[in-house]
Amino acid sequence: MIISSNHYVNLEATLFSGQCFRWISDPPWFYGVISNNLIKIREHPKGIEFFSTPTSETLLKDKIAEYFNLDENLDDIYSCINSDSRINTSIHLFQGMRILTQDPWECLISFICSSASNIKKIRRNIDSLTQYFGNKLYLDQQILNTFPTIQNIVEIDEDILRNLGLGYRSKYIKSTAQTILNQKIKIRTWENLNYQEGLDQLVYFKGIGDKIANCILLFSLNKKEAFPVDRWIEQILRNYYLTKSENKSLKTTASLRLWGMNHFGKYAGYANHYLFHYFRTQNK
């Protein structure tokens, strides 16, 4: 099925810029899991074309459009954030790269896994989690798995997670799932929270600090003003944006994040992600 979009959708940049961790590329197709369905997708002159299983394309269409934020006006966003040469270059290099609206639970666990790690390892860790505790989905020659539920994670022993190579993150994954279950926290309702309420809720969990919380807000809770400050973004800000005195006074992740949110405005997260992807691919 084809879903039309008012702006080009750059699938490669969108799916492999570090906001999600388990899409597979088999040009021109990409395979991934959305809402417990295996999705096969490619770019199309009118937008995107996709197949799904087991749910029909018709029933899944809206969900896919939401995942890729297809109704978002990218030109409007670009004009809001395109205020300097670095952003401008990145926009031209990765025209059509979108910020996704992923499942918050999967996003949360994925970014707990991301702490002091690297993309390759994060992908391997999450892949292990889904292989051992998810359900298999088949399409063409691809086998992908659903993401384990909160209940699934609660039932897994911490040592098993450690054996999968998740290290010290294992106890954070366990305790987060346990807390959500025990306190009957409804993740569904998070999308109704504003930025600050969402941030407060997320950093409440052990293993989630300012950076990871902002990733979850940006990549799954539709908070485009969120501004995750990791080592890359911190270096970019310090090298290209901050004055000497700001470089001295801004020490914490949160203070840098507030500077970024203030400087780039309501689409700061888009500016963040374009800068992040640009510098990361440049320095490879």
Place this chain on the structure above:
DNA sequence: CAGGTC
């Protein structure tokens, strides 16, 4: 040391 956090 790595796309942090306690």
Place this chain on the structure above:
DNA sequence: CCTGG
């Protein structure tokens, strides 16, 4: 603090 490139 785990793990691995």
